[in-house]
Amino acid sequence: MPTPAIHVRNLTKRYQDRAVVQDISFALAPGETLVLLGPSGCGKTTLLKMLNRLIEPDGGTIEINGHDIRQQNPAELRRGLGYVIQQVGLLPHYTVAENVAVVPKLLKHKPEQITQRTTELLTRLHLPPAQYAGQYPRQLSGGQQQRVGIARALAADPPIVLMDEPFGALDPITRAAIRQDFRELDELRRKTIVLVTHDVQEAFELADCIALLNQGQIQQMGTPRELLFRPANNFVRQFFAAERLALQLRVLQLADVLPFLPMLPETLDAPTLPTTASVQEALELLSGAPGSQLRIAETNKAVDLAGLMAGFERALSAATA
Numbered sequence: 001m002p003t004p005a006i007h008v009r010n011l012t013k014r015y016q017d018r019a020v021v022q023d024i025s026f027a028l029a030p031g032e033t034l035v036l037l038g039p040s041g042c043g044k045t046t047l048l049k050m051l052n053r054l055i056e057p058d059g060g061t062i063e064i065n066g067h068d069i070r071q072q073n074p075a076e077l078r079r080g081l082g083y084v085i086q087q088v089g090l091l092p093h094y095t096v097a098e099n100v101a102v103v104p105k106l107l108k109h110k111p112e113q114i115t116q117r118t119t120e121l122l123t124r125l126h127l128p129p130a131q132y133a134g135q136y137p138r139q140l141s142g143g144q145q146q147r148v149g150i151a152r153a154l155a156a157d158p159p160i161v162l163m164d165e166p167f168g169a170l171d172p173i174t175r176a177a178i179r180q181d182f183r184e185l186d187e188l189r190r191k192t193i194v195l196v197t198h199d200v201q202e203a204f205e206l207a208d209c210i211a212l213l214n215q216g217q218i219q220q221m222g223t224p225r226e227l228l229f230r231p232a233n234n235f236v237r238q239f240f241a242a243e244r245l246a247l248q249l250r251v252l253q254l255a256d257v258l259p260f261l262p263m264l265p266e267t268l269d270a271p272t273l274p275t276t277a278s279v280q281e282a283l284e285l286l287s288g289a290p291g292s293q294l295r296i297a298e299t300n301k302a303v304d305l306a307g308l309m310a311g312f313e314r315a316l317s318a319a320t321a
């Protein structure tokens with residue numbers, strides 16, 4: 001394994017003799033998204049804030065790109081780590097462009113480079129600069145402010161970004177829209193991200209890897225699929241119980257269902273999905289047009305709604321067997 005982007009060993013934090021983070025260890029490879037998930041008060045934010053030294057641990061070590069963060073000046077460390085929080089924390093007397101430029105300015109990037117980067121980020125985050133660069137935070141909606149917060153965290157192109165409930169304060173529709181942008185933003189895909197949430201659907205949508213915490217301890221760390229189909233204990237099983245079906249539809253892909261699908265005569269004008277599409281995506285496509293079929297790219301198979309559901313059921317039995 002290459003040097004982990006983040007390597008945490010035996011991390012512990014106590015408040016008045018109560019360990020709110022207990023002996024946590026993990027390694028995160030560069031470019032991965034780790035979601036810290038768990039009930040309120042389980043220690044997610046405390047763990048995240050130890051990564052950028054907003055909170056100092058009582059025990060254990062943290063290495064970022066192979067360097068012990070205790071050897072680094074906290075302010076410098078933080079300039080190298082993007083940070084997005086629920087309250088956004090934009091500076092009210094700075095324009096959108098000025099807010100985005102804060103860290104690049106501290107790092108003494110060239111003015112023309114900063115302008116170019118700001119323009120690029122605002123455009124990609126659906127805030128056309130001609131309209132928004134000169135506005136003040138109070139003139140923006142909550143969702144727009146959150147997009148500016150993300151642009152600000154990415155402005156200096158840090159390889160690691162820490163996010164604490166970044167979509168927590170938004171209504172469900174805005175939240176889904178920003179999550180979609182988040183997934184489609186190429187530059188975020190390349191970054192190492194640690195994201196805190198208590199929203200299970202959000203965790204499954206964004207994570208390469210989930211660490212499910214309870215009372216300061218990792219109950220299980222693994223891919224969404226591992227947590228769902230191979231729960232390490234009862235806590236993990238119970239945590240996903242209420243949303244199990246929705247999660248299964250999201251986690252299983254057409255590739256999983258494929259062996260159980262009957263061959264159908266090809267309908268040339270049918271919509272096509274790749275084998276990596278989730279059963280959920282296929283279901284959405286098919287339920288809009290009952291009786292219709294979809295083609296599965298690079299295979300000789302097509303499927304209708306009934307066939308998909310029958311295949312899903314068999315793929316589920318195979319995954320949990």
Ligand SMILES: Nc1ncnc2c1ncn2[C@@H]1O[C@H](COP(=O)(O)OP(=O)(O)OP(=O)(O)O)[C@@H](O)[C@H]1O
Pocket residue numbers: 015020038039040041042043044045046047198
């Ligand atoms: N400064 C502090 N002094 C004492 N206790 C604290 C302090 N900060 C946090 N705690 C306690 O530590 C525990 C973990 O808090 P933390 O904020 O990390 O949880 P969380 O999982 O992020 O919760 P939430 O999802 O509600 O934000 C909580 O029980 C909290 O009350």
